[in-house]
Amino acid sequence: MVKPLPKRFNPDLLERDGASFEVTFAQNNLKRLEAAILTAENDVRCTAVFSRRKRHVHVRGSFQTVVKMQCQRCLKPMDVEIDEPYELVFVEDEDAAEALPDQFDPVILDENGDMGVYDLFEDEIILHVPAIPKHLDGDLCHVAKTEFGELPKEVSEDKPNPFEALKDLQLK
Ligand SMILES: [Zn+2]
Numbered sequence: 001m002v003k004p005l006p007k008r009f010n011p012d013l014l015e016r017d018g019a020s021f022e023v024t025f026a027q028n029n030l031k032r033l034e035a036a037i038l039t040a041e042n043d044v045r046c047t048a049v050f051s052r053r054k055r056h057v058h059v060r061g062s063f064q065t066v067v068k069m070q071c072q073r074c075l076k077p078m079d080v081e082i083d084e085p086y087e088l089v090f091v092e093d094e095d096a097a098e099a100l101p102d103q104f105d106p107v108i109l110d111e112n113g114d115m116g117v118y119d120l121f122e123d124e125i126i127l128h129v130p131a132i133p134k135h136l137d138g139d140l141c142h143v144a145k146t147e148f149g150e151l152p153k154e155v156s157e158d159k160p161n162p163f164e165a166l167k168d169l170q171l172k
Contacts, residue, residue, distance in 0.1 A: 002047075005023035007116065008114055014057075015050035023048070023117055025117065038070055056096075076141075
C-alpha cells in the first residue's frame with residue numbers, strides 16, 4: 001500500500017509503518033534546482049521505502065521529473081527526463097555522516113529528528129541534471145548542420161539536393 005509522504009516527517013517513526021510512500025511536488029520548491037534549469041515548471045514525483053539497518057534508517061526509491069534546459073548546441077529549450085533510483089541514510093549530525101561507510105549517502109536530520117521532503121531530494125535531483133544538455137535527436141538541433149559546413153536551408157533551397165533521391169529510396 002502506498003501512502004502520501006508528508007512534506008515534513010520523522011523517519012524513525014515512519015519506518016515502523018513498513019509502507020511505501022509517494023510524494024509529488026512542484027520543481028519551484030527546490031530553489032537551487034530552479035537556479036540550475038531554464039524554468040521550473042514541472043512536478044517531481046518520488047517514491048520512498050524506509051527500513052532500519054543497524055543504527056540508521058535508510059530510505060530508497062526513485063524520483064522522476066522533466067527539467068527544462070537550454071540545449072548547449074542549438075541554444076533552444078529542451079526537455080531532459082530524469083528517472084533515477086536513490087538510497088539515502090538519515091543521520092543525526094555531521095559526525096555521524098562522516099562515520100558512515102563510503103557507499104552510503106547521508107542526509108542530516110534537524111534537531112528534532114525530522115526531515116523535509118525538499119531537503120531530502122534537492123541534492124539528489126541536482127546531481128542528475130546534465131551539466132551540458134544537448135538534443136539527442138539531430139532534427140531538433142538545426143544549428144548542427146551549419147556547424148558542419150553545409151549552407152543554411154534558405155540559401156540552398158533552389159539547388160538540387162543530392163540526397164533527395166536517396167531519401168525517396170529509404171522511404172519505400
Ligand atoms: Zn539542440
